[in-house]
Amino acid sequence: xxxxxxxxxxxxxxxxxxxxxxxMAAQANLINGQLLGSPIGxxxxxxxxxxxxxxxxxxxxxxxETLLGLVVGSGLGIGLGLVLWFYPRTSDxxxxxxxxxxxxxxxxxxxxxxxxxxxxxxxKIWLAGISTFAVAMISACAAAQEVDKDLLxxxxxxxxxxxxxxxxxxxxxxxxxIFSILRINIGFALIGAVVGEFIASENGLGHAVxxxxxxxxxxxxxxxxxxxxLMAAILTWVVQLIEERIVSWKVSQ
Amino acid sequence: MENRLEVSxxxxxxxxxNGEEIRIFQNLNFAVGAAEIVAIVGRxxxxxxxxxxxxxxxxxxxxxxxxxxxxxxxxxxxxAYMLQKDLLLPWRTILENAVxxxxxxxxxxxxxxxxxxxxxxxxGLESVANAYPHSLSGGMKQRVAxxxxxxxxxxxxxxxxxxxxxxxxxxxxxxNDVISLTRSEGTSxxxxxxxxxxxxAMSNRIVVLGGRPAKITREExxxxxxxxxxxxxxxxxxxxxxxxxxxxxxxxxxxxxxxVAHASA
Numbered sequence: 226x227x228x229x230x231x232x233x234x235x236x237x238x239x240x241x242x243x244x245x246x247x248x249m250a251a252q253a254n255l256i257n258g259q260l261l262g263s264p265i266g267x268x269x270x271x272x273x274x275x276x277x278x279x280x281x282x283x284x285x286x287x288x289x290e291t292l293l294g295l296v297v298g299s300g301l302g303i304g305l306g307l308v309l310w311f312y313p314r315t316s317d318x319x320x321x322x323x324x325x326x327x328x329x330x331x332x333x334x335x336x337x338x339x340x341x342x343x344x345x346x347x348x349k350i351w352l353a354g355i356s357t358f359a360v361a362m363i364s365a366c367a368a369a370q371e372v373d374k375d376l377l378x379x380x381x382x383x384x385x386x387x388x389x390x391x392x393x394x395x396x397x398x399x400x401x402x403i404f405s406i407l408r409i410n411i412g413f414a415l416i417g418a419v420v421g422e423f424i425a426s427e428n429g430l431g432h433a434v435x436x437x438x439x440x441x442x443x444x445x446x447x448x449x450x451x452x453x454x455l456m457a458a459i460l461t462w463v464v465q466l467i468e469e470r471i472v473s474w475k476v477s478q
Numbered sequence: 479m480e481n482r483l484e485v486s487x488x489x490x491x492x493x494x495x496n497g498e499e500i501r502i503f504q505n506l507n508f509a510v511g512a513a514e515i516v517a518i519v520g521r522x523x524x525x526x527x528x529x530x531x532x533x534x535x536x537x538x539x540x541x542x543x544x545x546x547x548x549x550x551x552x553x554x555x556x557x558a559y560m561l562q563k564d565l566l567l568p569w570r571t572i573l574e575n576a577v578x579x580x581x582x583x584x585x586x587x588x589x590x591x592x593x594x595x596x597x598x599x600x601x602g603l604e605s606v607a608n609a610y611p612h613s614l615s616g617g618m619k620q621r622v623a624x625x626x627x628x629x630x631x632x633x634x635x636x637x638x639x640x641x642x643x644x645x646x647x648x649x650x651x652x653x654n655d656v657i658s659l660t661r662s663e664g665t666s667x668x669x670x671x672x673x674x675x676x677x678x679a680m681s682n683r684i685v686v687l688g689g690r691p692a693k694i695t696r697e698e699x700x701x702x703x704x705x706x707x708x709x710x711x712x713x714x715x716x717x718x719x720x721x722x723x724x725x726x727x728x729x730x731x732x733x734x735x736x737x738v739a740h741a742s743a
Contacts, residue, residue: 373565375561375563375565376565376567378531378534378536379559379565380582381536382534382535382536382557382558382559383558383578383579383582383583383630384582384583385582386582389582393578393581393582394567397567397569398567398569400569472569474568474569474570474610474612
């Protein structure tokens with residue numbers, strides 16, 4: 226993290242400069258503010274959204290859908306992937322299925338899931354969960370199988386039971402992988418939730434963006450995009466914090 | 479049985495995917511007594527590591543027997559091993575790594591921990607007991623691995639080229655650690671190596687593997703005169719013993735002879 230401080234500064238500066246240029250261009254009518262929006266316009270939308278609209282509530286809804294989908298989908302996927310370590314033969318079969326499952330464009334299941342679970346939050350949690358499940362399972366399964374064979378033999382030479390090997394070797398060895406699965410899945414869960422909101426919903430940032438878009442309110446569309454980006458960034462950061470806590474032996478290297 | 483380990487009529491073969499049988503060993507016979515160090519040398523590809531896996535029980539032999547002798551009190555003996563890789567778990571502290579072998583058997587007691595600390599202290603590792611492996615040098619890590627191996631209380635320790643990745647000085651120190659261990663604890667050691675110097679300096683007996691499938695082509699008892707009198711050898715004085723060059727020549731010729739025989743076959 227320390228190393229990236231310089232890079233963060235440069236990125237922030239470039240972003241600020243771009244935003245200022247954008248605003249100046251919009252004010253000077255060099256670009257069509259109606260079609261492209263402008264930073265101050267976005268800010269106005271944010272103020273109105275918070276004071277008069279339901280921006281905060283929409284953000285909350287999308288956050289909850291994403292988080293629950295991420296935790297349940299990845300959790301089940303990782304759990305199943307790891308448990309499959311006990312059953313190498315079954316794991317081959319299940320892996321074939323999950324590769325198949327993973328090649329389904331999950332978004333295309335959206336209409337089905339909304340018909341089954343309604344237009345409320347439950348269907349979005351399902352979509353977010355399904356978007357993360359297969360990736361989590363395949364990766365966790367692969368991570369468990371890639372544990373150093375010499376370490377496995379060492380444990381066997383100490384006459385360790387399989388459950389002991391799982392607890393003391395497989396689980397700790399795969400924890401760094403589990404966190405990288407979670408980080409990747411934040412994006413997938415967010416896509417699942419937002420696309421679900423596009424298809425049918427009354428609340429959520431996806432819904433807000435969709436409505437604003439159909440009203441040509443581009444500043445509000447931008448606002449939604451910015452909030453979604455921030456949400457993903459903050460979630461990634463939180464996962465990283467948890468990882469640094471748990472995998473302290475690695476961070477201190 | 480009096481020996482710690484007896485290998486009798488051991489033969490082993492792998493079956494390749496196409497059904498072809500690759501014979502690795504043919505009729506190996508040797509024994510390891512208490513507090514004895516037996517070195518197994520052979521050219522690369524002679525199946526040294528396969529033999530190691532057979533003795534440690536990770537592989538089942540096609541034919542023959544590997545018998546482990548009981549302890550003095552009659553309870554069953556056990557084997558622990560150590561490889562060139564230290565195989566320390568990066569998420570465990572040095573002390574936690576050291577007690578791993580015990581922990582996989584039963585809950586670790588305070589007595590176990592203090593025994594582990596004593597042993598770490600003997601190898602100069604007490605100050606890093608709570609550190610993680612990544613902060614240690616290669617030699618220190620191998621000493622932790624040795625500590626972990628010994629804390630499991632084995633009657634026979636298998637070493638598969640355990641020091642070959644270390645610098646010369648560290649290597650001599652670890653060789654001494656192992657030699658003195660056989661004296662203090664009466665542990666028996668099987669050393670698998672391709673390094674003739676190391677084999678002569680450390681062992682009481684050298685078993686030479688050669689040919690394909692590998693057979694024992696020579697067995698040589700190593701008796702060294704160090705410091706002229708009855709002084710016990712260590713890794714350095716052994717290399718200065720007057721018999722050392724002769725043993726080196728004998729073992730080298732035995733290895734080469736099996737190579738030549740193999741090449742002409």
